Amino acid sequence: MKLKIEFHYPISFIPYRHQNTQSEVGKAETEVEVRELSDGEAPVAMLVGNPPNDRMDRHEARLALKDDGSPRRVRTYMGRHFVEAGRASALPYDVAPGRIMNSFFGRAKPRNMAVDDPTYGKKKTMTGEEVIRRYSSAAKPFRTFNDDHGAAMAARLERLASLMFVVDGVVYEYTPEPIIRITGRYGEHKAFIGPRPRKERHDHDSFDFHMYEFGEPIRSSLLHADTVKDLYKGADWPFFEVVDPAASAFDGTGYDVMELARKLEQSLASSAAALPWNMLEAYYDLRDALADAQGRITPRLVGALEGVAAVEAADDPAHIAAVAASAVVGDRHGYQVRETFFSRRSEYLRSDKLSDHRGMAAETLARWGRRPEGQHWENGVGPVSSLVEGNRRTMEILSAGMACDLARRAGIDAAVLIEAARDGDRIIVSQDAAFSSAPLRPAFALVAPDGSMRVLPGAAEGAENEFRKYLDHAEAHADNAFLVPAPGLGGF
């Protein structure tokens, strides 16, 4: 359906003899096309409904029960999720000036436009430099004047319109995959359906953190929500029903374990010089395993976490006293050395930090223990399971969640990969190592247990060489992984 949108956009300029940019609001109009699809083109994949709550934010509210108490439908189209929003007949009303900012199109708002300004709706809109100069009594021409007549805004609106469609007179808006989230901060336990984190977990260079990322360790796909349900202490468990299991592929275990492991590594690194040797060694193992893991839960990473959890507590008071005594360093060149790393070490041993670190590792392993059946595999992966060279990263896929993400990006069927993995094949992917504005499509290869390799169609030329190089590398370091320089590790 065609939708006529009248919108405001920012005009920026620098007046004569001024230094800083000023802005005014211009007005323009555009027409966008919202797709109309049939029920078969965009099938219903799940039904969701957060219990209504006064304190819901907009992310929760989009996935909440409808006003009449019935659940919202989530449809999939081209591998993406779209959630039911409202009647198509109400769309022209919703995008009218003054209301558009509260609609899905409100995301088109540029940052420099002050919509929180209460005068915004009433503000007189400007149309050109002459008008603005007259309005602001500026005698001389402006130094700069940027007015695209709303072209950039119109492009954004068009892009947003392409992220919506209408089925049977109902509007569906794009949403990241709805997942179950459990929070338990400050004694307030909450379980709700929210969007999956936007940060791709294998994309560790992307800083696109979602607002929920902080302090929320428990996430799960709706399909496997029962693996974490007993961790929830609260009352209201949201309503959901998964119609299409393939549409609920988010790997909550992978996200949670990786986040906890990274936090543990950072915590250990912050007191690295104070760690006793057994903990420092466990830290090195964890650091190297994380660098190799590239966002995946490898057997080596699980082994490193087990190593941290198994560090023997040096709680012998006599030993701690001896360490503290040796920290009282006398003079060097006649002056007192007040704080030494040895005094930090005795503080570390005396404090709860050591048991905290072991507890963090145990907690991470417990989360790993809750992983759903059949979603992760090892398939003979060695201690070295990734190779970063130049701007290409080659590694093995070890979970169904990552297989789905990457397969969607490559435009192939994830079921092929998952099926092959269940047959014992190793799945190798080659993709961009870091964020790229023009990303290459991931290329896949399947290595059967007998060693024969099959490159899936769609791979770029030369991908096979990369796969071979990776396999040789992994083979060569199958025994002494700790001598491999960890990729991405900074120098000193």
Added chain:
Amino acid sequence: MLVQVPSTYRAVFVRPKKRSQEYACLRTVVEVEIREVDAADAPVAHVLGERIEPALPESHPEHVPFAMAGGRPAEVRIIDGEFHVRRMTVEEFGEATRIEGWDNPFAGHYRDGQANVNAGPLYTFASGDRQKHSDLPQDREEFEAVQGEARKWEDRRHATVAALSGRAAHFAVVDGSVYERVSEPTLTLSLAAGRVALRITEAAPDRSRFHRGHGFYTPQSCIRFGVDEMPRALAEGERLAAEAGVPFDVLCEVEQHSPWHVRFRGEPELVTERAWGLLEALTPHVTAFSHLLGRAWHDLATALYEHRGCSLPAIDAMRRVVAMREEIEKGVARADGSFGYGAGREHDGLLWRLEGAETALHMWDTRSAEGIVWAADSLGSTATFDGTARAWEVTDLMEADAIAAAFGQDVSHMVAAAAAGRASLVAVEENRVPRLLFSLDTSDGEPRVTESVSAHGAQPARRLLDLAERHVARALENGSRPGLDSELGAFGL
């Protein structure tokens, strides 16, 4: 010999209708006695001297303890077991006591319990302005004539007299020349001011007098040798100069030395200081190390903090760090121009300190310290602690001397046995005060204490004896010295 030393002293007073006390600086002349020693009781040990280069600030006569006298090397005599170097004739000394400034042999900072005593003619400051010594008031009457009435007058001349008498004990007159007490002379190679220079410095400088209270030569910037190691010092100096591309100036001359009076070797302090420097440079980068380098760093830190000196575990760990030089260089290179935490100036000095450590290890490996440093024959353990008490193994003459001096006893036969490798010398201290020293014979497998001495001959506390026992047990248990081979074995290589 009696010497008149013009000096100043302080008096505390309060002005009328005032409440705070003020200080007055007054002049006086203190008569001190310098002892005279017969030449027969003061044998000449060394004859040596260092050239004074007046153009250079570090060559101020007061900074040069072993200065040449009249272009000739000076005699170093042993008086009451201590080194004394010839400074000047009695007549010159008498004149020098009247000089203002650091050239005056009595100039110095002296302490009076609470406050500095302005002794010696150097400090003639009164009411903030420098005055001539002769312009200062001589007594309370002269002071009041100028400054007005003073009450609560308290004279502190006795403090000045005590300080200068103490200073006078540093001097002795032999054969019409004045000798000054110094520490053992050492050859010092320093790379500074665009040249490598060989000088003679004291082994343990008296900080109150030379170098204005500061240690002038620290082993981070220099290498020290025993006074009998002239050929080695020259060779090392030439090597350093050739490496740095700078001239090599030999500023000193050793005309004669007595091997029986050489107790200093530079290697322990050099290894210790360079190891500390290496540790300091490495510690910020612990999170970036490989397992092997991390282990070496950890062992180095542990050995240094436990022993605080030159010990076999520290040397061993240092060797392992130096052996991984390639990895460290790669890490530093990676950090250059990248965004990581290593970027910037954090690794400044790491490579330089690595070179310094290599030099120290080279010096250690080529040492000729027979009978002076016997660390290689020691049990090779770090120290053992119990609260503020520490038990450790003494492995060089200087340290043994310091403990013997603290005990006031002769332990030369114990030291000789240890130096010859027949026994180990274990010391126990509490609150940094030596309490116990004993000789441990491990030659026949069964360790037994052959002889022990303690402070003032008193029986040491039970816990100190326990500590000593534990230390010996620990040292014998760790007797197999940690080596690179065992480390590599631990990693399955």
